Amino acid sequence: MRILILGGSGFVGRVLAAEAVAAGHQVTVFNRGQRDPVPGVTTLVGDRLADPDFGPGTWDAVIDTWSAEASAVGTAAAALSGRAGHFTYVSSRSVYLWPGTARMTEDAPLAPLDDPGYAGDKLRGERAASAFGGPVMFARAGLILGPHEDVGRLPWWLDRLHRGGPTLAPGPRDLPLQYIDVRDLALFILATAGVEGAFNLVSPSGHTTMGELLETAAEVTGGRAELRWTDPEAILAAGVEPWTDLPIWLPPGEGHDFMHRGDVSKAVAAGLRCRPIRETVEDTWAWRRSLPGAAPKRTDRPRVGLDPQVEAKLLGIS
Structure with missing residues (x-):
């Protein structure tokens, strides 16, 4: 296929571009040209917040990874209408109405369209993508992990466990987690070019647990950490913020169910396959160790x- 990726140099976009090139597709990326491109792509340099110029090309598929102001999605979708066969917008499971219910399917109630935060941005992005005028797929991803992660969640845990010593491990140990390796997300998107509709794109709930994640990560990073499993009540009483202070972790309750118990049967039926957590951890640690300094972090996300x-x-350590 001839594929145009809007982005293509950060986290999700970069991995999408790399997987597409590896599969033999002809890949063009459109971005501001501020990072080194993936080898094998054609780069169009421009600013989508200004007046994006995509040149004279046509494509079989367009993939948009934008996560901020939705007008940029609409502008791109309209400009590419009639010039591509399919449009995928990388959305988020955050578009569902909070607090929601466990096992939410793609038909669950959505957040208010005027929500001022991330959920609203993604939902308005979905609406704006309709300007494409052709088949559109919404890739509603959940927690995304893997090499090149620029939010810092798994890299923080890897760095902390590598440092070693007594390490706070937020319980319960058997707490089920739901996430997707960025490469599995990319492979699903590439394989479903032409498919319409929304898909929840995370692993089945319980694909791994908090215990398996941290114990695997502790082993992979050198076995220096002494995990000390701590009850959620003690952690919350100390003013520690789930998800940010302790990335990935949410205590049992509404927040955990919303993030880690979604229904992914539709995506699995359409071909979603999720690699083991060990592969994600090992490959992310290999990437992390290849960096000359700190892992890259997005400036539009909270510090973790x-x-x-x-x-x-x-x-209780003095």
């Missing part, structure tokens, strides 16, 4: 990671 002093106090 627990203050070492707060951790020591919770663990």
Whole structure:
């Protein structure tokens, strides 16, 4: 296929471009040209917030990874109408109405369209994509992990566990997690070019657990960490924020069910396959170790990671 990726140099877009090139597709990326491109792609340099010029080309599929102001999605979709066979917008499971219910399918109620936050941006992005005028697929991803992650969730855990010593491990140990390796997300999107509609794109709930994730990560990073499993009540009483102070983790309850118990049967039936957590951890750690300094972090996402002093106090370490 001839594929145009809007983005293509950060996290999801970069991996999409790399997987598409590896599969033999002809890949063009459109971005501001501020990062090194994936080898084998054609780069169109431009600013989608201004007046994007996609040149004279036509494509079989367009993939848009934009996550901010939805007008940029609409502008691109309208400009590419009639010039591509299919449009995929990488959306989010955040578009569902909070608090929602466990096992939410793609037909679950959606957030208000005027929601001022991330959920609203993604939902308005879905609406704006209709300007494409052809078949559109919404890839409603959940927690995305893997090499090149620029939010910092799994990289923070890997760095912390590599540092070693007594390490706060948020319980319960058997807490089910739901996430998707960025490469599995990319492969599904590439394989479903031409398919319309929304798909929840995360692993089945319980694909891994908090225990398996941290124990695997502790082993992979050198076996230096002594995991000390701590009850959620003690963590919350100390003022620790789930998801940000302790990335990935949410205590049992509405928030956890919303993020980690979604229904993915539609995507699985359409071919979604999820690799084991060990492969995600090992490959992310290999990528992390290849970097000359700190892992890249997006400036439009909250800082993640627990203050070492707060951790020591919770663990009773002077």
